[in-house]
Amino acid sequence: MDLPKNAFKAALREGRRQIGYWSSIADSCVVEMLAGCGYDWLLIDTEHTPTSIGQTVPLMQAAVPYPVSTIVRPGWNDTVEIKRLLDAGAQSLLVPYVQNAEEAEKAVAAVRYPPHGVRGVAGATRASRFGMVQDYGKRASEEICLLVQAETVEALAEIEEIAAVDGVDGIFIGPADLAASMGYPGEASHPEVRKAVVDATKRIRAAGKPPGFLSLDMSFCREVADAGCLFLAVGVDAISLRQAAAARRDEWR
Template identity: 60%
Template sequence: MDLPKNTFKAALKARQQQIGLWVSIPSAATAEALATCGFDWLLVDCEHTPNDPANVQAMLQALAPYPAHAAVRPGWNDAVEIKRLMDAGAQTVLVPYVQTAEEARAAVAAVMYPPRGVRGVSGMSRATRFGAIPNYTARANDEICLLVQVETKAALGQIEAIAAVEGVDGVFIGPADLAASMGHPGNMGHPEVKAAILDAVRRIAATGKAAGFLASDPALLREVVAAGCTFTAVGMDIGVLVSGAKALVAEWKG
């Protein structure tokens, strides 16, 4: 059995647009259903959900047969949590709340085996296909995709330094926390916030690293893509569920 290729990482390097969806419902069945819909990538979220490594592993197993690439967001830039998620099989990790190049380097260290990093070695994890992948520890780093999340006003000034860190494949702009840090909580569409988002995406793209974003506003998403975003999450599973349910209620009870 060979080491799985990270097709998402290759697509970002080639600057091919990747359309994705946030997966926050802690359910392997829901994740598998979404995998049939045609998205390029699905992000299993552990930051704002009850997901834990055991649940994530079940969701990754459910997603494995499908073309949609599975990424995982840990709850924090924590090497222990990241190690457990990667042992569960995650090859692409989105680390939240990265403020500086130093914090980006810590994220790189967490996802990489020595000598590049500090990821602990486990020979019988799902990541190694339970020992079936030859020389996994020596080869795994090549297929790891690290994305870091910039989501505060202060971090915007550090984009070039963060993107320059070796091992960082992409920088994701977190719009909700960014809006809050700019004094506009809950208002991602505020002109000041929107201008900051578009400027950040252009600056990330100019570094040669991939730029990422999440929103449910199609007009904003189109502008962000035009600015250079290449891994674009166009919604969240709970949002899709609730909006669809409300549309049914409006149709049949309105």
Template identity: 50%
Template sequence: MNIRINHFKRALKAKQLQVGLWSGLSNNITVELLANAGFDWLLLDTEHSPNELPMVHSQLQAIAHSTTHPIVRPAWNDTVVIKRLLDVGAQTLLIPFVQDEEEARRAVAATRYPPLGVRGYSAAARASDYGRVKNYPLVCEEELCLLLQVETPHAIGNIEAIAALEGVDGVFIGPGDLAASMGYIGQLGHPEVVAAIESAIKRIVATGKAAGVLTGDEALARRYIAAGATYVAIGSDIGLLARGAEALCGRFKQAA
């Protein structure tokens, strides 16, 4: 049996726009529903969501037969956490709060088997279809996609060093923490924040790596795409449900 092809990774290399959605509801049924909505990728969040490994496992199963690619964000740049997510079948990871080259190097090492890294070996994990992909340790890195998230001015200052590492496929800008660290917490549309993000996108693209960002603002999303971002999350399942529910209820309450 052959390893699953990571079409998302190939699309990034080809500089094809990949439109995604953030998933924070931590539910396999929600993921299954969203998986066939037409998005290129879906971010399964464990950093700011009550999402744990068995739940992520079930979400990966729910999305497996769709054309939407799952990206998993660990809670932290932690070797053990990364190992466990890879073993249950995650092929693309978004590592939060990477500040410099050394932290980026640690993230790369966590996704590679020795001698290139420190990933622990398992003979029959879901990643290898329970041992059916016989040469999994030798070929898995070709289909792994590692995205590193920069979220502070310090991290943005290190973009070139982070992106230059072998094994890094893309750099993702976290607008919420970036705005906060710039003194504009909650103001993701502040002109200085937007300018910093656009500049960062262009610098990432100049390194030859893919640039990504999250925004629920359609106008900002189009600006960031124009700046060169190729994987862009344009909203979240929580936002869609909450705002949709409020709007529906509001229309009837106003009529009454």
């Protein structure tokens, strides 16, 4: 059996913009529904949700029949957590709160087997199709896509150094944490935050890496897209559900 291809990673390498959606509800039917909506990628979030590593498996499986890529966000830049998510079959990871090149290098090491990294070796995991992928240990990194989040003032100052780390496939800017870091907690669309995100997006592109972004402010998304963003998330399932439910309530009150 051949190593499964990572369509998302291939698209970024080719410079094709990928539009995504955030999945925060740990329910396979919700993920399956979203997978059929025509997005290029879905983010399964374990950082800001109760979703466990074990729960990510049926969520990823729910998306398999559809032409959509899944990305999993671990709770932290943790070598053990990253290893377990990779063994569970995640091919693309979005690692939060990477502040500098050293932390980016730690994330790279976590997704690579020795001698190029520190990922622990297991013989029969979902990642290797339970041992049926030929030469998985030698070839796994070909299809693993490592995205890192720059989401503080300190991280943005280190954009070029992070982008220069071999093995970093993209840099995602988190506007909520960035806003808090800049002194504007809860104001992710503050004019100064917008300015910082647009500038960072351009710098990431200039450094030769694909920039990523998430916002529910569509004018902000368009501004960042125009600046060169290549993987852009435009919605969050739980928020879409709440907003639709509240709007329907208002119709009938």
